[in-house]
Amino acid sequence: MRQDADMKKAKAVINRIKKAGYQAYIVGGAVRDYLLEKPIHDIDIATSAKPEMIQQLFSKVIPIGINHGTVLVRYQHQSFEITTFRTEKGYSDFRHPDEVYFVESIEEDLSRRDFTINAMALAESGEIIDPFDGQADLKLKRIRCVGQAKQRYSEDPLRILRALRFVSQLNFNLDQQSYDTIKTYNHWIKKIAIERITVELVKLFQGQASRRAVNYAIQLGVFQQLPVFEQNEKLVQPLLDYSQTVDYLVEIWTYLILKVEDAPLLSNWCKAYRLSNKEKLVGQTLLEAWRCYQEESLSKWLLYQLPPDLDDVFIRLISQLTSTRVTTKQLIAIRESLPIVSRKQLDINGDRLIKLYPNRTRGPWIKLYLTEIEYEVVQKNLNNDYKEIKEWILSCHPPERS
Incomplete structure (x- = not known):
């Protein structure tokens, strides 16, 4: 080994x-x-x-x-x-x-x-x-400080979140001295750089006993000291309902956005916790997938847009927000039925589309038309054939006469 x-x-x-x-x-x-x-x-x-x-x-x-x-x-x-x-x-x-x-x-x-x-x-x-x-x-199965808890946590308040992270990862409990000290001095967390907080929160939510750790954090007033939560305490309690481990911190923020009425925008969360552009894109993709799911359930268009590596994340989100059970097998079956897997496979591109509209200057309409075509092809309402695509798009958007 x-x-x-x-x-x-x-x-x-x-x-x-x-x-x-x-x-x-x-x-x-x-x-x-x-x-x-x-x-x-x-x-x-x-x-x-x-x-x-x-x-x-x-x-x-x-x-x-x-x-x-x-x-x-x-x-x-x-x-x-x-x-x-x-x-x-x-x-x-x-x-x-x-x-x-x-x-x-x-x-x-x-x-x-x-x-x-x-x-x-x-x-x-x-x-x-x-x-x-x-x-x-x-x-x-106990988290206990070396020496006096107050001294240990005052030296580096990140240890407050580390204690909760170990609760999550190991399925342990806090000892009474740690519990009392954290509850009294939870405001020390404000002294920590947000980047360090984010790292510990990711590990906390990824632990096997994340729900136990979140319960402690709520009892001890820890979340109430963190960015976004301190201005929106109604966001705290719903965290207890998220009972599954996560791949990304933005998964939790996405869940809260969809769960809590008038929750802050994704951009607010990402900025507050210094999340990378990659993770922000994950959140945007999940929100768009959820909107599509509400409108069309598990459609071809949804699976066309959802990257396979987010399947598990999206399945968790559905199970947390609805009573519906979706399986990986279902998603794979739909994805395998797709006529194309990317826009590059369309039998038309921007240059060929422009030639159909010689009197129009380049602009956002090109991307809009290609998206419309892409949707119809993916949903199998339109064959991926240039002649058929040409006929369809010209009927939907007749060219301007010179």
Whole structure:
């Protein structure tokens, strides 16, 4: 398995560091997922060696955060983030430590981390270093801060959303101290850059227990502190009704636009959460597909316009907004019956269309006419044959006489 291979490479990296006389351990989420027997994605290593020594020990080293003791090592086509044992002090920007101190022990390093389940280390021998009872919290399915919750969340308020994201991904509960602290200090979220919020929200809505996490977020007043929601609290409660995992954050925003009367426009959501043009296009496509579905149900025109990679998203949207059950098999069958799959396949193009109207100047009418033709051909009301198309379009839009 690739996971086993990656762990072997990580242990080989650790072994090289140890042979040079330093300590080194796998830390963070990789240890948590290892104990939960879940897939491991990124493997981070903590060491007593300074970055300068790591640069001497390995040939491919990228100094991604060398001032804070972090470098990226490429070893046998695998990347490992390696950080010197450290403690931190002061978070005036509510994200980065004002001061970083290198320390000698792994226990000191683990004490700066956010949650107990992320504050464990795995030795090359297989021994688990667990000074804050993270293993017990894994068994209890509990998200608990290392030390005082207020201190941990004040250092970086994004941890509020991270806690909820872990609830969603792991199907865990918040411990009482986290629950009370977040409820009291939910306004700290306003100090976070929106790009960081967006990343955590995507992970939250993609988790297996997203509904549980959303329920916590509503109870604790978290959504009410986020853009768009803070001006429209009626948008918050419907989030509980969306019971499925998502591929895109814009899927949730699209659902709310269709579910809640007078909801903000898609452009408002995309701007507020700094979504990419690609994701904005996904939202626009879903809204247009929904409009088409309401008018014509599962028509050929709908499936012609809907990219196959959005089939699952659209099916989820239908199931959330109606009592109708639509299957992938239905969509595939309709798509396979289409006479064409793109405008390029039409037996007419803009140049040929212009020749039919010699007295008209170029303009938006060309695109409009081509769309009309495209619709009729896709719906099989018109054969994809130039002569037939020509006859039809001239009857619908007679040329102007000179």
